[in-house]
Amino acid sequence: HFSWDKYLKETGASAAPAHCFRQGATPPVNEFKAGMKLEAQDPRNTTSTCIATVVGLTGSRLRLRLDGSDNKNDFWRLVDSSEIQPIGNCEKNGGMLQPPLGFRLNASSWPMFLLKTLNGAEMAPARIFHKQEPPAPEQNSFQVGMKLEAVDRKNPHFICPATVGALRGVEVLVTFDGWRGAFDYYCRYDSRDIFPVGWCSLTGDNLQPPGTKGLCVC
The missing domain is CATH 2.30.30.140 (SH3 type barrels.)
Known part of the structure; x- marks a missing residue:
């Protein structure tokens, strides 16, 4: 050890x-669970906000996979990262959810894919997100x-x-x-x-x- x-x-x-x-000063509390969905910045195209699913967790970190992408581009974020937000945040701020870079399907099928992926999904509740990143x-x-x-x-x-x-x-x-x-x-x-x-x-x-x-x- x-x-x-x-x-x-x-x-x-x-x-x-x-x-x-x-x-x-103290690590942020991680109350997320595998399977929860949230909004995340696409690490390969940082102007895009996408839907992501929590596929793993360790300590104060989340392993995220963008819905519609493959498992080769998973990435990790701290739970107090400003790059993750509850679902609905993007729309509330006048933005639109985008397909991830390398979306597996035809771009025209994105709106339908989005509806399907969110239908009945477990959304990460807003209360488990952290208000801001440390300065x-x-x-x-x-x-x-x-x-x-x-x-x-x-x-x-x-x-x-x-x-x-x-x-x-x-x-x-x-x-x-x-x-x-x-x-x-x-x-x-x-x-x-x-x-x-x-x-x-x-x-x-x-x-x-x-x-x-x-x-x-x-």
């Missing part, structure tokens, strides 16, 4: 302070060498121990411990994919142990 306390002592590293992150920190306060927990963007169901590898203006290079650069990425300092040390133990998310590449001299 991975222990941050032990790991920080062994590596002589320090955890990035909580004020560096765009995350709440972004005013500036990039990360320093090279600080430890954090980060979503593995190639396998986004995983959150792993990581280190700030470099800074580039508002961007942070997230390097995954023990993986020799295979999964590293740059993200903005206010990304919702990075978390303070101890986040997973608070949410019940399963923190992966560090990789073993480049760690042992055997």
